[in-house]
Amino acid sequence: MNVTRREFAQVTGAAVAGLALSSCTAAIGEDASAIKSHAEDLKIKGAKETTTICCYCAVGCGAIVHTSEKTGRVVNIEGDPDHVINQGALCSKGASLKQLAETENRLTEPMYRAANATEWKKVSWEWALAEIAKRVKTTRDATFAEKNGKGQVVNRTPAIASVGSAALDNEECWIYQALMRSLGLVHVEHQARI
Numbered sequence: 001m002n003v004t005r006r007e008f009a010q011v012t013g014a015a016v017a018g019l020a021l022s023s024c025t026a027a028i029g030e031d032a033s034a035i036k037s038h039a040e041d042l043k044i045k046g047a048k049e050t051t052t053i054c055c056y057c058a059v060g061c062g063a064i065v066h067t068s069e070k071t072g073r074v075v076n077i078e079g080d081p082d083h084v085i086n087q088g089a090l091c092s093k094g095a096s097l098k099q100l101a102e103t104e105n106r107l108t109e110p111m112y113r114a115a116n117a118t119e120w121k122k123v124s125w126e127w128a129l130a131e132i133a134k135r136v137k138t139t140r141d142a143t144f145a146e147k148n149g150k151g152q153v154v155n156r157t158p159a160i161a162s163v164g165s166a167a168l169d170n171e172e173c174w175i176y177q178a179l180m181r182s183l184g185l186v187h188v189e190h191q192a193r194i
Helices: 005-028 034-042 098-102 125-143 172-184
Strands: 049-052 062-067 074-079 143-145 153-163 185-189
Touching: 074 098, 125 153, 172 185
Parallel strands: 153 185
Antiparallel strands: 049 062, 062 074, 143 153
């Protein structure tokens, strides 16, 4: 009997698969109630599934977040197997993303520390956004240069810089840098380059 290497590999593979299947069936038998009862206790049962991007580094790994329908709290985070970058894997920081939303130490409102003050105080979102806008305008107006030393039109301000985030997707990054460029910023960076 002549058997090619390919035929030998196919027969061997089929035999190993059959053996594995028969031993697995013998181990659990016909009764799969143990597996079914375990599946009923999974913490993601009935949870809302949402995809997101990890915000820790510039790689941009995808994650799946399971949120409890009853409490609205995060119950599980795992790597997204359909994501092109990490294909389901997460590093230790990515695996701990739940702590960003669930820790008691998380800030939920803006804090402000005045110049030379030693303590932070809570302020309203309206005050914080108005203060940021006021300071950006004041700095831009004071440092805006329409022409450089050679007389060339530059329309820029060197006194303000911006650092982007890995939590933004391509479209958000484009909108963000377009806004910064419209203000005249020349120092627009991203955390991936730092």
